[in-house]
């Protein structure tokens with residue numbers, strides 16, 4: 001990966017944004033369990049940061065994925081994970097399929113406002129009974145004239161309480177589970193949509209998460225992305241960008257944990273010497289920093305393949321797996337060196353420990369990543385579904 005002056009300029013823009021528009025408010029937003037998402041997204045939109053990789057024709061910058069990667073990495077410098085997560089949902093989770101497969105009308109109605117920040121989007125895949133097992137989801141969209149009538153529910157949906165649209169995966173036929181699904185863009189103002197109260201989460205406190213219920217929700221069939229029955233395939237592709245974004249986003253967040261821990265351990269003395277002078281501590285931090293460099297290399301490699309248009313399923317899954325595993329290791333080890341201070345709710349390491357824990361669960365749990373990697377290695381035993 002060779003970064004140019006343009007990459008560095010973008011990096012600076014994102015860094016400045018994080019320092020000026022996000023970090024001063026993180027504590028307040030974490031406490032409130034929400035942040036002014038429309039205001040913040042409009043500011044991001046004005047800088048072009050919600051459409052880095054999206055087509056210029058629809059208001060994007062038309063840049064390649066390496067620029068997205070730089071932005072995701074730099075958002076990791078935020079003092080909380082919740083706000084970057086909300087941004088990542090908008091840029092890399094609920095809009096890639098619209099940009100790649102959506103009609104011109106869908107792009108003008110939903111993609112352009114998502115790029116300018118006028119609209120907030122969310123992605124609806126998981127259900128109470130179907131998180132890892134996406135194929136087993138039950139939400140249906142049945143044809144009625146030129147419309148679909150949607151019934152069912154989606155669980156743990158980030159951004160949903162304030163979203164203007166959802167990119168929804170629904171069953172549109174009784175065909176086999178991989179051939180009966182479609183992605184449909186549903187305006188959240190549609191009659192028949194309701195929400196659970198905000199879900200009370202371990203981490204990512206500033207991001208809003210809820211369950212959504214669909215009760216005879218009517219949307220035109222032209223809101224479907226691409227051909228009917230191709231939703232599962234499109235969502236699997238959309239997951240690749242979600243997973244690369246997730247991996248890129250933790251790199252700097254974890255480095256920041258190490259940097260803050262070094263600073264604390266220089267300051268804090270036990271038995272007459274700074275904590276950092278204990279070999280067990282400085283060696284451990286060096287080992288973790290080395291692991292982060294390995295994660296960076298893997299993530300960049302996945303990104304390069306993606307830019308070349310190659311299948312990135314294996315490397316994106318590996319990067320996501322490694323990010324989740326390493327995130328747990330780094331935050332756990334660093335928190336330990338802060339002692340009792342690390343166990344305090346408002347401590348930065350405590351927050352990172354809680355926030356980063358999501359990476360091993362959301363967007364496909366570690367075990368799902370392992371299953372994909374095994375499938376690509378040809379070691380996964382065949383499975384029958386009844």
Ligand SMILES: Cc1cc2nc3c(=O)[nH]c(=O)nc-3n(C[C@H](O)[C@H](O)[C@H](O)COP(=O)(O)OP(=O)(O)OC[C@H]3O[C@@H](n4cnc5c(N)ncnc54)[C@H](O)[C@@H]3O)c2cc1C
Pocket residue numbers: 089122123124125126127128129130131132133155156157158159201204209358360361362363364365366367368371
């Ligand atoms: C904060 C948060 C935000 C989220 N945001 C969104 C969102 O915006 N949109 C959305 O659609 N979803 C979202 N999700 C849902 C998330 O993607 C799912 O929670 C995740 O895919 C796991 O599904 P599950 O919770 O149903 O776990 P389950 O499928 O019940 O699995 C439980 C655990 O079992 C293990 N496991 C599962 N299958 C296997 C297997 N085959 N072999 C071995 N072990 C296995 C894994 O460790 C897994 O964590 C969010 C979740 C959270 C917590």
